[in-house]
Amino acid sequence: MSLRTLFHPELSHDGTSKRPFFEGWYCKMVTSRGEMLAIISGYFKGKNSSEDHAFIQVYDTLREKSAFIRYPAEAYRASRETLDIEIAGSRFSSRGISLNIDATDDQGLPWKLAGEVRFSQLRPWSRGFLAPNAMGWYSFVPFMECSHAVLSFDHRLEGKIADNVTGRTYEFSGGRGYIEKDWGSSFPSDYLWLQGNRFAQNPGASIFLSIATIPWLGSTFPGHIGGLWLGDKRAEFHLFAKYNGSSILSLHADERKVLAVLHRGRHILRISAHRDRAVPLSAPYHGSMQTKILESAGTAVEVELLALPSSVPSRAILKDRRLFKSLCEIHAEQDWASILAASGLGTELVFRDTTTAACLETVGDLSRLSAHS
Missing domain, CATH: 2.40.370 (AttH-like fold)
Structure with a gap:
């Protein structure tokens, strides 16, 4: 270095x-x-x-x-x-x-x-x-x-x-x-990665998310980096990463779809991705370029960014982690902001849009990633 x-x-x-x-x-x-x-x-x-x-x-x-x-x-x-x-x-x-x-x-x-x-x-x-x-x-x-x-x-x-x-x-x-x-x-043994910047209503907006199992001093830990750029008009960037205090409230990932909900401060980022076709790409893994990963470019990714009011303590989100996890899994395809409001946690909708032509990679044992949420 x-x-x-x-x-x-x-x-x-x-x-x-x-x-x-x-x-x-x-x-x-x-x-x-x-x-x-x-x-x-x-x-x-x-x-x-x-x-x-x-x-x-x-x-x-x-x-x-x-x-x-x-x-x-x-x-x-x-x-x-x-x-x-x-x-x-x-x-x-x-x-x-x-x-x-x-x-x-x-x-x-x-x-x-x-x-x-x-x-x-x-x-x-x-x-x-x-x-x-x-x-x-x-x-x-x-x-x-x-x-x-x-x-x-x-x-x-x-x-x-x-x-x-x-x-x-x-x-x-x-x-x-x-x-x-x-x-x-080497690439990580287990990870998911997605990216999209072809949003219908917000030109210039871009979403990026990576969640992986990270080797660390003889052990491993789940790491994540997520970033949402709101586009040409608003020019705001929201970062959700392990190193800046963000946490994963819920994660469901399999071969066909990904649902991730991340929290930092007063913001909640919800990402729902549904993959279409996938093709193999070569990737480095422990001294070889023979490993094949599957990347899909026909992915639609729905993105919501919600802001909690100042009256709701940030720690209440982590305290009600189990409730949030249940809401995410049961109501995955519904208006999540309305669900949170009904549960007593009113929110402001900061961003909601769908990007097409997004890319999604899922590699390894995804249940290991989901288990950490």
Whole structure:
């Protein structure tokens, strides 16, 4: 860990001597019609140098397929001053993405993607000295298994990408984008992750949630980070994370849906996600890139942010945790604000909207995550 990458998590760690080690930038682009193309660029260092390689991973909703394209390690080049990565003629930066892919994936299928998309009006994660990225003070812990950074909650897109195998083209002008990054030695054994920023009523709004089993000094603990950006008009950010005193009031997660309710201070965040189709993506797990995770891009995510009145002590929420858990599970599809009002806890509705073309990943034993709620 260096000060350069600690306070600028978008930069590459490619000079590290750690093994195994991975680093990947997740660039999601959604057209105005809801079609999605996600590009994951990065590199992997195995236990032995013979396993080292660069990669570009593609999730294409027009083809309803994913691809893992492996390149020699020396094909990876990165700037030390800014987010600017090149892999075999394709380039990824904070200004945009330029694809020049003409290769076969690990299944032997051909991929030919070419074009350029420019990014503007990026909404980065707010940084501070004690919280340089989404990990908060955990950013300073050198032995974290996996670190995470949100580089842009939402931004505008301009340009297009052509698929020269199918003859179809992604027209991204007027669409929305999202960028995040992961790095470390391994993905968590159990986790869920979701993200969406195509809200019907609130342009520019973005939701992000990650809940995982975190190894810690010979044991584990459940960690969570959730963020809701209210959009272009209100420009408010609400953070729900273990390191800032947030708690999970209720969590139900399985292969088809996720219902999570988080609490911090006077705010309650309710997230309900229903997944559609899913495709496999390769992920690093304890020294290998062979692990497959399922990501769904056809997910609808309903989001509610409620504010409790000042007359309700914040501790009353935790005291009535069992009641809240029951309400969440029994009335999952109902107007939750009305249910809380009927129970004597009046609320103000701060935000309610649904994002489509959202992404959802669920990995491992989800019952372990739910058991901690």
